[in-house]
Amino acid sequence: MKILVVDDDRFNLRVARDIITANVDHAGVLICDKPETVMELLATENIGVVLLDIVMPGLNGIDLLRQIRRREEYRDIQILMFTGLADQDSLRECFEAGANDFIAKPINPTVLVARTRAAIKVRRYILQLKETLQRIDEQYTDLQDMTRKLQETQFSLFQTEKLASLGQIAAGVAHEINNPLGFVSSNLEILERYLGKVRESLNVYQNLGRQLADPRVPRAVLAGMQQKIAEQKEQNKLGIILDDLEPLIGETREGVDRVAKIVQSLRNFARDGKEDEFARHDLNQIVEEALLIMQNEIKYIAHVHRKLGENLEIECDRVKIGQVLVNILSNAVQAIKNQRRDTLGNITVETGLDGDNIICRIVDDGTGIREEHKSRIFDPFFTTKPVGEGTGLGLSIAYGLVKKHGGDLWMDSEWGRGTLFTIRLPRSGATA
Ligand SMILES: Nc1ncnc2c1ncn2[C@@H]1O[C@H](COP(=O)(O)OP(=O)(O)OP(=O)(O)O)[C@@H](O)[C@H]1O
Ligand SMILES: [Mg+2]
Numbered sequence: 001m002k003i004l005v006v007d008d009d010r011f012n013l014r015v016a017r018d019i020i021t022a023n024v025d026h027a028g029v030l031i032c033d034k035p036e037t038v039m040e041l042l043a044t045e046n047i048g049v050v051l052l053d054i055v056m057p058g059l060n061g062i063d064l065l066r067q068i069r070r071r072e073e074y075r076d077i078q079i080l081m082f083t084g085l086a087d088q089d090s091l092r093e094c095f096e097a098g099a100n101d102f103i104a105k106p107i108n109p110t111v112l113v114a115r116t117r118a119a120i121k122v123r124r125y126i127l128q129l130k131e132t133l134q135r136i137d138e139q140y141t142d143l144q145d146m147t148r149k150l151q152e153t154q155f156s157l158f159q160t161e162k163l164a165s166l167g168q169i170a171a172g173v174a175h176e177i178n179n180p181l182g183f184v185s186s187n188l189e190i191l192e193r194y195l196g197k198v199r200e201s202l203n204v205y206q207n208l209g210r211q212l213a214d215p216r217v218p219r220a221v222l223a224g225m226q227q228k229i230a231e232q233k234e235q236n237k238l239g240i241i242l243d244d245l246e247p248l249i250g251e252t253r254e255g256v257d258r259v260a261k262i263v264q265s266l267r268n269f270a271r272d273g274k275e276d277e278f279a280r281h282d283l284n285q286i287v288e289e290a291l292l293i294m295q296n297e298i299k300y301i302a303h304v305h306r307k308l309g310e311n312l313e314i315e316c317d318r319v320k321i322g323q324v325l326v327n328i329l330s331n332a333v334q335a336i337k338n339q340r341r342d343t344l345g346n347i348t349v350e351t352g353l354d355g356d357n358i359i360c361r362i363v364d365d366g367t368g369i370r371e372e373h374k375s376r377i378f379d380p381f382f383t384t385k386p387v388g389e390g391t392g393l394g395l396s397i398a399y400g401l402v403k404k405h406g407g408d409l410w411m412d413s414e415w416g417r418g419t420l421f422t423i424r425l426p427r428s429g430a431t432a
Helices: 010-023 035-044 061-070 085-096 109-213 219-236 238-270 283-298 318-337 394-404
Strands: 002-006 028-032 047-053 078-083 101-104 279-282 302-307 313-316 345-354 357-364 408-414 418-426
Touching (some): 002 010, 002 035, 035 047, 035 061, 047 061, 061 085, 109 219, 109 238, 283 357, 302 318, 313 318
Parallel strands (some): 002 028, 078 101, 302 345
Antiparallel strands (some): 345 357, 408 418
16 A cells, blocks of 8 residues: 655655655655646555645645545545645645545654554555455345245245145045045945845745745645745855845945045035034033033043133034034043053143134143144144044144134144144134
């Protein structure tokens, strides 16, 4: 960095240059007695500090100062004015025009050195600061860039997770429906075969009936037919068929019911079920009904604590809200059961008002839900239960039903401690 001294007095210039060169480290000094050439020098030399005389013939110091400051790139150059006693009035003007400091004339070497060193220091700090600011700016841009990329990644992860869940749902539906459909169709095959045999036997019976009604048929022939019937009955295993029919039909009906349940739950999930039967009900009563239905399951597993509020009338479909409660309660029971503890667990049901909403909380001190499962528990067919024990539909059905009521259902849980489900329902029923 160079120091430029501008003065029309060549003697002054030399004195200043000698003092600075001798006392200020690493400072290259340029001197100039023609103020008109200063702008040119600034453009070609790396000048950080200018010592500028005020009174000069031609272009005076203040005008030159203004010219320099007008240029953006020279705003940080440190400019110190040389001022004689007679220039005191101009000094204020100089500061207004952007001077940084002044040095009184005649020049006192100590002052000159001190002020020049200070100016160099300031100039260096400014440069460092600018550099730092630029670096921060770059880092900020980098950071913004990274945040954007992160958001994009997160978004695409979210998308893939959603898609994965959709895929899983589709696979789940296919699997769940395929199973009952499999045994329904094999049962139908068996029933068809049975039907053939029954029909065969029926023909023989009908034949016998006709023969019996005819007095001309000799008894020996009838006895022969009776014998044949007995044989055929044995051959067609009619007794076994009759015994088998009832469970076969029962099992088939169960399969059909299961498919119906899956379809119904999917409908709930897709929110295109039949119109609901909304009416005013007391939420506490629905809670009691749900507890009653669950009583048998709960009583050997947990104590039930009720903290029921008052005036909890709500516009809702009571069967559906009951279903929501039962689904959540049965999960609570299972979570406590899974702990295989010696004492009873605890299930607390709390109801109350929150503005225009009714809140119902169901808390259990069961296993809790693992962190990695939390985002999936409302997905249809997500279950941690062994095959055959859970369909994974309970919560997805409950969620769909609560949403249909214009409400919300959410969960808080800590693995190892327990789970809280909160249901929020608008008192006025679904507004959507
Ligand atoms: N109160 C709870 N405590 C611990 N885990 C829970 C609780 N409620 C739900 N879960 C977890 O969420 C999963 C999904 O629950 P959901 O009711 O949808 O299906 P499920 O109980 O497995 O099967 P289904 O209800 O169809 O018999 C459960 O398998 C279980 O892992
Ligand atoms: Mg369940």
